[in-house]
Amino acid sequence: MASARLLALTLTLGLLTGYAHAEGSTPAWKQLSEEQRKVLEPVSADWDSLPDWQREKMLSIARDYPKMTPEQQDRVQHRMAHWSKMTPEERENVRKRYQEFKALPPEKKEEFRKKWREYQNLSEDERENLRREYRGSGNAPDGFRPPPR
Template structure:
């Protein structure tokens, strides 16, 4: 299963990179003062995905609503998490996915305990934990 990042975050990230490459990146106005062409550049990826993936619309809307409820600090943490995930190798990403799914179901105190246990595990112990707790899917291929 492929984890999808919050749609708005990805769309805005892509658009911000395009704007950042222009010499006027620091002079860009607030949303209300963007030109129609600039707004279209930002919104087109979202509209295209919305139209091409009707089965994902509910998920996309939930992500957008959750993003709106986040504080600026929570949004900053989310962006850092996305960047960290992007820098992970495939094995680390799979570990993160399994760990996240498992932790999402735990009460806060148990989640905190698992986080502490995870920090203390060796790489071999982590792999064993992942294999034990992964949803019903074949284990990742072993590296030679």
């Protein structure tokens, strides 16, 4: 369970953070191996327009994919599919929220993680009620959509 959460966090952070690479240093979709294309299929429509840093991260995920448990693989597929369906504005919002989280002091990060674990332990009905309440409060960020389970 902890390793699945770590994997999900790693995937999310990888999607949200970048590192510099020379332009054009990553392969086009047609140049990927059959195995890579199979793993990265959820982002196939966007692949050739993704920045190099994001392609590199996706290639890293594809390389590690065979070593993952079936549950981890399923989570990776769902996260990539969710990310690919987000609008550029939603993606930017997620990146911004991540940067805000990164800037928090360690005790605030731990408080956030604790609340997140509590939320994860709620029933689906309780979560849906909280989401409705949150959206109705006017505090939900523009374009906010929680990721699918």
